[in-house]
Amino acid sequence: MQGVTTHSQHPSPADDPHPEPEHRTAFAQASDDLQRHRPPSPVWGDERDAVSIALEWAATHTALASDPKATARSAHDLHAEVGETITAGGIGAERAMELFDEVLLPATRASDDPMNLAYIPAAPTRAAVAFDTVVSAANVFGGLWEGGAGAIFAENQVLRWLADLLGWPADAAGVFVSGGTNGNLSALATAREHARRTRGGKPAGGWALACASTAHSSVSSAARLLDMEVVMVPVDANGHLTGQALEPLLAADERICAVVASGGTTNAGIVDDIASVVEVAHRHGAWVHVDGAYGGAALTAPSARHRFDGIEEADSFIVDPHKWLFAPYDCCALLYRDPRPAAAAHAQHAAYLDSINRGESNPADLAAHLSRRTRGLPLWYSLATHGTDAYTAAVERCLATARTVAGAIKASEHLELLLEPELSVVVFRRRGWDQDAYRTWSRRLAKDGVMLCVPTAYQGEPALRLAFVNPSVEADAVIEVLTTTMGEADGS
Incomplete structure (x- = not known):
């Protein structure tokens, strides 16, 4: 294949006019030693070079500082420099990595640079980034306990830590999904199905959810997918959703089965008046979901914990560890105070799934997914390493x-x-x-x-x-x- 030097072709250090840096030679040798018992595949051949090149880049990049100058380029410009990479014969591991390192990655924005203060950047610990490669290498199916028991157990310890921060009971449970959009969608699907079961079916005008105009765009997106109307609640002078403003809307509209409160709006970092929202919503039989995708991490901080008063009684909650809990993309923790409505809404049943042990923790039962990687493990490793x-x-x-x-x-x-x-x-x-x-x-x-x-x-x-x-x-x-x-x- 073009651009790849096979192991059988490696020159000796004495014969190589351009010897590799010492660290590269040592790393490649260590990788080769680890792979020595892996015979070539009848289809993929000897992948040792491809593996060593990728692992060395990952190890080096994890240790290096980021580049704040990274910016997007047009698809036209990128194609002019990169060309076609998906070809019948392949371009080889060295060329593929060269293009990624020298052209493709520099055309992205460095999320973890200290001077990236746009949107909600990400600043994962190096421990979490490194362990993300472990998660990929382990290739664990994390949807069912049967296939991923040990990894799911570790994820559940992180979820328990989060549930304790929320002040939720021992039987609270959750799951890691890809991001806040998936988390909000899954939680609101649970709320809608719970209302259908407890209210005796769909109301004549269909279902609705209530939120402030400052709620994240994913809430409206989830409502469209769930065929729910969005009822906007006016905020107070400081931008907070309050129970006082919510009360007349819930009293007048029986379609509202869920209320979304923000645990830190993305645009301004505002935490809604969760306590009053929960009190009013529950009095009217509505589910309360707290979107803490960005701000929920502040539950760990004593100086900010009071802003979340009342969250102890909320029904569901999300936080994105890839935002402010120092994990790499992509990772959202979705938790339920009582997981039974979530299992009723999301558990999948099929002939090949009916032998699943439903007495254990099956992450597939708690969100809109079945297949999943154990994306909560990088956070687990970093938390276990550094401590809360x-x-x-x-x-x-x-x-x-x-x-x-x-x-x-x-x-x-x-x-x-x-x-x-x-x-x-x-x-x-x-x-x-x-x-x-x-x-x-x-x-x-x-x-x-x-x-x-x-x-x-x-x-x-x-x-x-x-x-x-x-x-x-x-x-x-x-x-x-x-x-x-x-x-x-x-x-x-």
């Missing part, structure tokens, strides 16, 4: 950074803080700038590799936001960027 106290310290550090940067913005003569941060998102504006000025400033800093911060909107007006979910971020570095780059009146 380190996680508390990391989240608290992010909260402190947000408060420090917010304070500097308030003290600035040309910047305006739009709301006090409840969690680790800081929303602000530059006085005198319009949307074009924000975009010009944002693109310039991204191109120069200084900082990633993209424009947003707050209460209908253009603004900027900084999301602090990486404990390696230095507040002083962020403040210096804001001070030295936002003095120009037009952002140019």
Whole structure:
């Protein structure tokens, strides 16, 4: 195959005019030694080179710092440089890795760079990243206890830790799914099916869910898929969904079977008034789901835990460890205070599945999936390695950074803080700038590799936001960027 040197062709160090770096030779040798008992496949042949090349890259990349200059390129430009890689004969492992390392990866955004403060970035521990390769190599089927008992047991210990943070009973249970969209969809499907069973069938006007306009876009997406209407609840002056605003809507509309509260909105980091929402919703027989995809990690922080008061009585909850619990993509923890309605909604039955031991923990029973990788294991490994106290310290550090940067913005003569941060998102504006000025400033800093911060909107007006979910971020570095780059009146 083009571009690959087979093991039988490896020159000796003395004969090679371009000897490999010592670390590469040692790594390749170690990989070869581990693979020596694997005979070539009758179809794939000898894959030792492909394995060693990929594992060495993964090990090296895990140890290296990220590159904040990484930016997207057009498909046209990428094709011009990469060409066709899916061919009848293959392009070989070395060429494939070369293209990935030198062209494809640099055309992505570095999520874990300390100066990536856009959207909700990800800052996994190196332990979690490394263990993600273990999960792939182990190739465990994580849908059923029968196939993945040990791995599922470890995942369940993490889920129990989260349930304890929620203050939920011993029989609470959950599952790791791909992301918040899947988690919200699965939880709301459970809520709808639970209502169908407990309310005697579908109401004449169909089902509906209630949420604030600040709820994540995945809530509306889930409602469409579930044929549920979305009833928008007005928020208070500070952006919170409250039981007081919810009460008249639930009293007037029997179609509403579920209420979604935000445990940290993505745009502004606002935590709804969960306690009042739960009290009112349950009084009207509605399920309460808390979307904590971003902000739920703050349950680990004593300084922020009070914002989640009332979550002890919620019915379901999600948090994305790939957002602020330092796990790699993709990972969402979905939990149920009582898992029985979830099993009634999601458990699959077929002739080949009927022998499953339903007395054990079968993750396939708790969400809209059957096949799944044990994506909760990188978080388990990192938690087991570092301990929960380190996680508390990391989240608290992010909260402190947000408060420090917010304070500097308030003290600035040309910047305006739009709301006090409840969690680790800081929303602000530059006085005198319009949307074009924000975009010009944002693109310039991204191109120069200084900082990633993209424009947003707050209460209908253009603004900027900084999301602090990486404990390696230095507040002083962020403040210096804001001070030295936002003095120009037009952002140019």
